[in-house]
Amino acid sequence: MAGEPQADCLFCKIVAGEIPATVVRETATTVAFRDIAPKAPTHVLVIPRVHYPDAASLAAGDPGAAADVLREAGEVAAQEKIDGHGYRVVFNTGAGSGQTVFHAHAHVLGGRDLTHMG
Template sequence: MTADCLFCRIVAGGVPARVVHETDTVLAFHDITPQAPTHVLVIPKAHFTAVGDMDPATAGDVLQAAHHVAKAEGIAEDGYRLVFNTGRDGGQTVFHVHCHVLGGRSLTWPPG
């Protein structure tokens, strides 16, 4: 845990979150600024700064939890997107690995 990390504080219970899934190793909660009708973040409970820092077991737990969330949120059948932003130029704003689970509408590009 890192004291100045927002997601570490959520894991510790110091910051509230709308949790949708939790295991011993991961936590999934609704994004506070959703970019799609369904927008859930899946994070490892242990602090990893970037996706490449995770060990394979933790990465697998995050991906398995993301699929569980998609099924629980009712978006697995129609399709969903998983996004990891890594580093400042990659759009990462919270430097604790997180997987965005997005769905509930068409996410094809270009839209339409």
């Protein structure tokens, strides 16, 4: 059920503290942690504590949590000191986009020139 933790979800297990992650920020509604396969010098995932399979379902089902994820993406960028040069916030939605964990999450990427990154 949307919004409820899923027993087979990797990110729900990170939220519950069952699987370790390199957490860089936490709020009451979000967790931000380093990606294990970074695509840029700074690559942090920001996830809602509630489970929705992708960004579209999160925005429709819990707009407040979606806003919290976006706000925290900006806070991560500032904390990581990539906000001055520029950074990307990316949501992959669906397997065809490269989404491999079906729990809504934002990728915060920066630390190098991303103008030619696909």
